[in-house]
Amino acid sequence: MTRLFSTLIGHSLLAAGVAVVSSALTATQAQAIQFGFSNITHNNAMNEATGESQLFVDVTDASGGETLSATQVLFKFSNIGTQLSSITQLYWDDSSVLKNIISITDSGSGVSFSEANKGNLPGGNTVKFSEDFVVDANQPTSQMGVNPGEWVSILFNLDPGKTLSNVFSDLTSGALRLGFHVQAFGNEGSEAFVNNPVAIAPKPTPTPVPTPTPTPVPTPVPTPVPTPGGTTGVDYSNGGSGVDYSNGGDTDGDTGGNTGGNTGGNTGGTKEVPEPNTMSAILLTGLVTWGFGKSRKGIKK
Known part of the structure; x- marks a missing residue:
C-alpha cells in the first residue's frame, strides 16, 4: 500500500511538469523518448529487479523520430539485458489519445504478437489500471514473446486533433499508461509492470572534437661554409x-x-x-x- 500511495502521489506531482517535459522534447526531436517500468506484483525480488533493469519502451513517431505534430505514435518494447525473461502481454490504459492499432512489427522470427480482445493486466487493479488495448504473444507464448535482445513495435493512429505532443503529455501526467506481463524468468516466475511517468533523458550526442592541424616546422637552411683559400x-x-x-x-x-x-x-x-x-x-x-x-x-x- 505504501508503494502504491507513493506511485499515485508521484503521478499527481508530475502533472505540473508536463510543460517543462514538452519543451525538452522539442529540443530533442531527433531522438527517441524512452520510459522505464516499475513492478506492481512483487512476486519475487530478483524477478522484479530484472524487469526494472532491462525492460523499456521507446515512444516515437511512425518513422522513429520525434515530430511532435505527428498523428501516429509508435511504441517499441525492448528486452535489453541477459537475464531470462519474456514480455508476453502488452496493455494500454488510455483516456482520449489512441484511436486504433495499425501494425505490429518485431525483431525477427522468434517474436510474434497479435491484437487481442480486452484482458486484464495481472495486479492492474492495485493501481486502477483499465485496459483499452491489448496485444498478446502468439503460441508458444514465452518463446514468441520479447526475450533478451528482442523487441516488438506497435503503431497506433491517434484520435482526431491529437498529436505526438499529446501522447507525451499524457504519459508524463499518467492519463496514458502502459503495462506488460512478463513470464519465463530464470526461476519460472512471472511479474507485471507499469511504465514510469518520467521519461529517461536521452544521452546527448557528443560534439566531435576537431583534430588540430599541426603547424608546419620550417626546414632550417644550412649556413654556407666558406672554402678555405691558399695562404701566401x-x-x-x-x-x-x-x-x-x-x-x-x-x-x-x-x-x-x-x-x-x-x-x-x-x-x-x-x-x-x-x-x-x-x-x-x-x-x-x-x-x-x-x-x-x-x-x-x-x-x-
Whole structure:
C-alpha cells in the first residue's frame, strides 16, 4: 500500500511538469523518448529487479523520430539485458489519445504478437489500471514473446486533433499508461509492470572534437661554409726576402728572390716556372755575351 500511495502521489506531482517535459522534447526531436517500468506484483525480488533493469519502451513517431505534430505514435518494447525473461502481454490504459492499432512489427522470427480482445493486466487493479488495448504473444507464448535482445513495435493512429505532443503529455501526467506481463524468468516466475511517468533523458550526442592541424616546422637552411683559400707563402729558410704573389710579384718573386719566391714559397704560394721561349732567350743571350767577350780578348792580343 505504501508503494502504491507513493506511485499515485508521484503521478499527481508530475502533472505540473508536463510543460517543462514538452519543451525538452522539442529540443530533442531527433531522438527517441524512452520510459522505464516499475513492478506492481512483487512476486519475487530478483524477478522484479530484472524487469526494472532491462525492460523499456521507446515512444516515437511512425518513422522513429520525434515530430511532435505527428498523428501516429509508435511504441517499441525492448528486452535489453541477459537475464531470462519474456514480455508476453502488452496493455494500454488510455483516456482520449489512441484511436486504433495499425501494425505490429518485431525483431525477427522468434517474436510474434497479435491484437487481442480486452484482458486484464495481472495486479492492474492495485493501481486502477483499465485496459483499452491489448496485444498478446502468439503460441508458444514465452518463446514468441520479447526475450533478451528482442523487441516488438506497435503503431497506433491517434484520435482526431491529437498529436505526438499529446501522447507525451499524457504519459508524463499518467492519463496514458502502459503495462506488460512478463513470464519465463530464470526461476519460472512471472511479474507485471507499469511504465514510469518520467521519461529517461536521452544521452546527448557528443560534439566531435576537431583534430588540430599541426603547424608546419620550417626546414632550417644550412649556413654556407666558406672554402678555405691558399695562404701566401713566405720562405725564410735561406734568408731570402722573396715573396710569391702568384701573378703579381715579378721583381721579388722571379728575379730578385728566386730562392725565396720560387723555391721556398711553394708551401703557401704558387711556383712561377718560366715559359720555354723565355728560357731559350736567356741561354742565347748568355752565349752571345760569352762569345763576344772571347772575341775582344783575341783582338787585344
